Amino acid sequence: xxxxxxxxxxxxxxxxxxxxxxxxxxxxxxxxxxxxxxxxxxxxxxxxxxxxxxxxxxxxxxxxxxxxxxxxxxxxxxxxxxxxxxxxxxxxxxxxxxxxxxxxxxxxxxxxxxxxxxxxxxxxxxxxxxxxxxxxxxxxxxxxxxxxxxxxxxxxxxxxxxxxxxxxxxxxxxxxxxxxxxxxxxxxxxxxxxxxxxxxxxxxxxxxxxxxxxxxxxxxxxxxxxxxxxxxxxxxxxxxxxxxxxxxxxxxxxxxxxxxxxxxxxxxxxxxxxxxxxxxxxxxxxxxxxxxxxxxxxxxxxxxxxxxxxxxxxxxxxxxxxxxxxxxxxxxxxxxxxxxxxxxxxxxxxxxxxxxxxxxxxxxxxxxxxxxxxxxxxxxxxxxxxxxxxxxxxxxxxxxxxxxxxxxxxxxxxxxxxxxxxxxxxxxxxxxxxxxxxxxxxxxxxxxxxxxxxxxxxxxxxxxxxxxxxxxxxxxxxxxxxxxxxxxxxx
Numbered sequence: 164x165x166x167x168x169x170x171x172x173x174x175x176x177x178x179x180x181x182x183x184x185x186x187x188x189x190x191x192x193x194x195x196x197x198x199x200x201x202x203x204x205x206x207x208x209x210x211x212x213x214x215x216x217x218x219x220x221x222x223x224x225x226x227x228x229x230x231x232x233x234x235x236x237x238x239x240x241x242x243x244x245x246x247x248x249x250x251x252x253x254x255x256x257x258x259x260x261x262x263x264x265x266x267x268x269x270x271x272x273x274x275x276x277x278x279x280x281x282x283x284x285x286x287x288x289x290x291x292x293x294x295x296x297x298x299x300x301x302x303x304x305x306x307x308x309x310x311x312x313x314x315x316x317x318x319x320x321x322x323x324x325x326x327x328x329x330x331x332x333x334x335x336x337x338x339x340x341x342x343x344x345x346x347x348x349x350x351x352x353x354x355x356x357x358x359x360x361x362x363x364x365x366x367x368x369x370x371x372x373x374x375x376x377x378x379x380x381x382x383x384x385x386x387x388x389x390x391x392x393x394x395x396x397x398x399x400x401x402x403x404x405x406x407x408x409x410x411x412x413x414x415x416x417x418x419x420x421x422x423x424x425x426x427x428x429x430x431x432x433x434x435x436x437x438x439x440x441x442x443x444x445x446x447x448x449x450x451x452x453x454x455x456x457x458x459x460x461x462x463x464x465x466x467x468x469x470x471x472x473x474x475x476x477x478x479x480x481x482x483x484x485x486x487x488x489x490x491x492x493x494x495x496x497x498x499x500x501x502x503x504x505x506x507x508x509x510x511x512x513x514x515x516x517x518x519x520x521x522x523x524x525x526x527x528x529x530x531x532x533x534x535x536x537x538x539x540x541x542x543x544x545x546x547x548x549x550x551x552x553x554x555x556x557x558x559x560x561x562x563x564x565x566x567x568x569x570x571x572x573x574x575x576x577x578x579x580x581x582x583x584x585x586x587x588x589x590x591x592x593x594x595x596x597x598x599x600x601x602x603x604x605x606x607x608x609x610x611x612x613x614x615x616x617x618x619x620x621x622x623x624x625x626x627x628x629x630x631x632x633x634x635x636x637x638x639x640x641x642x643x644x645x646x647x648x649x650x651x652x653x654x
Contacts, residue, residue, distance in 0.1 A: 179296045186289045189249050189355050190313025192348045193285035196256045198317040199344045202324050206337035211269055220411040221276050227402045228280030230395055230596045236284040237589020242374050245292035250356035256282045257349025264341035290588035294577025295362045299653045303574030307516025314508045369582035369641040376437035377586050380449040384457035391461050396426050398597040455580050460587055462632045463572050464594040469622045470568040472598015478505055484611050488547050500555050507562040515570025525634045528571040532629055534564035536622035543615035578635040578653040
């Protein structure tokens with residue numbers, strides 16, 4: 164890192180740069196594994212003679228576990244550190260991915276696909292790790308590179324896995340391709356454990372005082388926190404409904420009701436856990452130096468709801484949108500035209516982080532969420548009368564604001580409260596998946612134009628919410644084990 168704050172990504176002698184590359188590639192592999200089935204669904208469908216409903220069930224199951232997993236992983240990474248948690252996640256993903264590759268029934272496919280949703284929580288781990296290694300003035304672009312380059316793993320898998328399957332050849336080529344991704348992830352998990360470190364040499368890794376929920380510092384924030392957990396349970400209830408006879412018919416109605424009851428019970432268990440974590444703070448008070456505003460977390464959650472949530476939803480439907488909107492396109496051509504939306508991750512996320520570092524956290528997030536709203540409003544006007552290049556350009560411009568907004572969100576996350584960065588990142592990440600469930604559910608009831616307008620309208624509401632975001636300034640305080648206070652610069 165140079166004195167003027169510029170980042171040389173080829174300077175592997177710099178421990179921070181080395182750790183950034185080691186970490187984003189770990190995230191890259193988790194996304195390869197997580198979405199490895201998508202480009203191979205043609206082979207899988209043929210091998211098991213799957214119905215369209217069963218294929219849709221696999222797609223839903225792939226994301227179902229990710230919402231609670233990101234919360235759980237956030238708690239674990241704050242308690243045990245990114246090094247061991249990322250290593251364990253990568254190694255365990257190898258076994259789950261191999262299990263999916265060796266499945267001999269739809270039930271086994273469904274089980275392993277459901278479990279692989281846990282791998283999608285890997286993103287949370289690196290947010291804490293990168294936040295530990297980079298100073299505040301560079302954390303935005305560093306997190307953007309981590310998120311943007313790592314997120315490209317899904318696109319990389321889509322481009323390479325079908326070819327790898329054909330290279331292996333035969334009816335089981337797809338199995339070998341999937342198994343290979345698992346083996347690579349497992350080996351890298353071992354490598355990550357050997358190479359990675361939680362903090363730079365001499366730095367302290369701050370841990371929460373108690374595990375089981377975020378620490379809050381007022382009764383108002385306590386109730387606000389409980390309220391912000393409710394949408395995640397609603398999203399899980401919707402996913403259960405989608406798997407019921409009303410959706411893809413994987414679950415019986417009775418099973419769906421049992422899952423709903425289980426979610427209610429789980430919510431109250433979580434309420435008790437949050438109370439246990441915060442009882443002392445709420446009854447005895449917290450020193451002013453340790454206080455933070457939970458509204459910061461809530462605004463970041465909502466911002467990721469509309470940014471990453473809309474990205475997941477749009478990436479899922481965009482090929483079909485192009486195919487049905489423009490006459491004469493083949494499915495392959497429609498997929499290629501739609502791929503530009505995901506490809507923007509490579510530059511947009513880092514750019515969003517850089518904007519945040521350079522021009523201010525709050526201002527950057529406001530501009531990017533506002534641009535996102537305008538972008539989706541433009542997409543709502545796309546019809547078959549448009550020139551295809553113009554439609555693709557509108558899609559990519561919208562995608563830039565979407566993914567740059569994601570980068571701006573996670574440029575702020577490490578600056579709220581260091582010892583809870585994993586949990587804050589986990590909650591924001593979970594809200595991204597909640598957004599995807601919400602928008603895709605909306606899509607099942609409306610046309611494409613209305614779908615884009617709904618996203619635009621929600622982005623407009625969240626734009627006003629970002630106006631209440633407090634710009635990180637000065638220092639955040641963390642208490643060492645010996646009782647001394649360490650001030651961490653957030654400027």
